[in-house]
Amino acid sequence: MSKRIICRVLVLLLGVVLAIPAVVAYASRNDTVRVGLRFDPATLNMLEMKTGFEIPVILTMNEPLLGSDPVTGDRIFSALAESMQVMPNKKDIKIKIRKGARFQTGDPLTAADVKWTYEQCVNPKNANMMAGPLDEIESIEVLDDQTLIFRFFEPYAGWKELMWIGICSKKYYDSVGPEKFRKNPVGSGMFKFVARKVGESVTVTLDPDYWGYSYLKKEFNIDKPNFKNVQFVIIPDDQTRIAMLETGELDIVSDILPHQVKQLQKNKRVKIKRIDKVPSLYGISHKPYADPIMKDQYFCYAIKHAINRQEIVDKVFLGEGYPLYLYASKTELGYDPKIKFDFNPQKAKEYLKKSSYKPGYPIMLTYGSDVPNASLVAAAIQQYLQNIGITVKLRQLEAGTMATYSRTKDPRIGPLLLFAWHGGRDPSTRLMLSMKSNSPYSAWPDRPHKKEMDDLIDAQARELDEKKRAGLLAKYHGMWMENPSSTSLFGLNMIYATSDRVEYNWAPQEAFIFNLHLVKIVK
Numbered sequence: 001m002s003k004r005i006i007c008r009v010l011v012l013l014l015g016v017v018l019a020i021p022a023v024v025a026y027a028s029r030n031d032t033v034r035v036g037l038r039f040d041p042a043t044l045n046m047l048e049m050k051t052g053f054e055i056p057v058i059l060t061m062n063e064p065l066l067g068s069d070p071v072t073g074d075r076i077f078s079a080l081a082e083s084m085q086v087m088p089n090k091k092d093i094k095i096k097i098r099k100g101a102r103f104q105t106g107d108p109l110t111a112a113d114v115k116w117t118y119e120q121c122v123n124p125k126n127a128n129m130m131a132g133p134l135d136e137i138e139s140i141e142v143l144d145d146q147t148l149i150f151r152f153f154e155p156y157a158g159w160k161e162l163m164w165i166g167i168c169s170k171k172y173y174d175s176v177g178p179e180k181f182r183k184n185p186v187g188s189g190m191f192k193f194v195a196r197k198v199g200e201s202v203t204v205t206l207d208p209d210y211w212g213y214s215y216l217k218k219e220f221n222i223d224k225p226n227f228k229n230v231q232f233v234i235i236p237d238d239q240t241r242i243a244m245l246e247t248g249e250l251d252i253v254s255d256i257l258p259h260q261v262k263q264l265q266k267n268k269r270v271k272i273k274r275i276d277k278v279p280s281l282y283g284i285s286h287k288p289y290a291d292p293i294m295k296d297q298y299f300c301y302a303i304k305h306a307i308n309r310q311e312i313v314d315k316v317f318l319g320e321g322y323p324l325y326l327y328a329s330k331t332e333l334g335y336d337p338k339i340k341f342d343f344n345p346q347k348a349k350e351y352l353k354k355s356s357y358k359p360g361y362p363i364m365l366t367y368g369s370d371v372p373n374a375s376l377v378a379a380a381i382q383q384y385l386q387n388i389g390i391t392v393k394l395r396q397l398e399a400g401t402m403a404t405y406s407r408t409k410d411p412r413i414g415p416l417l418l419f420a421w422h423g424g425r426d427p428s429t430r431l432m433l434s435m436k437s438n439s440p441y442s443a444w445p446d447r448p449h450k451k452e453m454d455d456l457i458d459a460q461a462r463e464l465d466e467k468k469r470a471g472l473l474a475k476y477h478g479m480w481m482e483n484p485s486s487t488s489l490f491g492l493n494m495i496y497a498t499s500d501r502v503e504y505n506w507a508p509q510e511a512f513i514f515n516l517h518l519v520k521i522v523k
Helices: 003-030 055-061 111-121 170-183 213-220 238-246 258-265 297-306 309-316 345-354 374-387 399-408 427-434 450-462 466-482
Strands: 032-037 066-068 075-077 081-086 092-097 137-144 147-152 191-197 201-206 229-234 270-275 281-286 321-323 362-367 391-396 416-421 486-492 494-499
Touching: 032 238, 055 191, 055 201, 055 229, 075 081, 092 111, 111 137, 111 147, 111 170, 238 258, 258 270, 258 494, 297 345, 297 374, 297 486, 309 321, 309 374, 309 486, 362 374, 374 391, 374 416, 427 450, 450 466
Parallel strands: 032 229, 362 391, 362 416
Antiparallel strands: 066 075, 081 092, 092 147, 137 147, 191 201, 201 229, 270 494, 281 416, 281 486, 321 486
């Protein structure tokens, strides 16, 4: 055989060898939906969930009692809960678990596991972000393997918003211990854990033995996914996430900034979507424990009239949002579109003169990465306030540090904090976490009329009649406006995009990517 023929054979063989990884990767890619996330989940353990950024990952692996309707966003039965009944006393909820429910270990999922999961979520050692809202539950009584009763201290209007907790296995936790439970989570959901590379990705795969397929098909007409894996890829840089979507390396990207839309519109392989029916509230939290000036209502009135909200929406976010004036998302009960504050620098200056503020005294405005375009928003606010005579210094902090300072009421947070709320659809969770005088994130524990406001927060939470509850919330918002502990600024549309190989629609009322089992690969 000539040297030329031998060389050609070797080149051909080398090409085949080099092609094998590409073919394998391509085959695997066809079975995988890749979702770009901005933040690395702090944990994959439902019991220790800290920020909410973990929700998209955790709820693919852990079945909750109630899921989210993909069309309305309302809470509906998941495969786990067969029925829920409000008892005659209006404060107890009787829940029936479906027979056959089981964890990915093969062990049955029982009412005892539900009780244990909720108890662990309120255990102080786990520092779970839902511990405060779950304090509404007085006790949980297990009647049998399929039946339990949630007993609330009082009737609780937002009880459905406590039923999305992913249920975990007590038996597995006890057998492996907390450290392995964190590193190798096991749930009862449609997808099971495969691998995690901290700071890079989390991969889950379709559980072939998932027990709920028949229920989902029969009762909700939901088919088994036509793909095998979901890979959550952690890409903190916004531009990099967009670039990976354009090249086909990612299939779904959310929280797209408005200025990135024009770039994506040029790519025919990308489908851009938007929805405004999502929890979205951005504003400035006032911290009197960091500076007493924030107790001065005239100073706070000056701030609210000095800021041109519509201009921020139009110039910083290219019109992809709307001004907000109440401490409420536009999707929740209690939001009143008729309440507005006019942008009026002259009125703001008049209020400033009535206040105790001394010209030249520096006020710190802290911001972090939880607010999109935070540096631009902060700079705009700085300019608006300086235009009326308030000296503002800007400081950027890491999101985790800000959360710690806020929770511990550390004065180092500064008197003004740019905040974001991407919470649930019911106002109670937000009010309980941030407005009650004894809540972990209360900015003003000794505020005027604190008892009356605490009582209104409690009363609206207990009122099951929606009309009466709206009236209580209106009274609360009136008192908040009299002595504001924050300045609401704007809400934003959720802009998201998919590659043309998949079909996915955002669930209304959800702040995070949800219902990933409904993704369809169409190419």
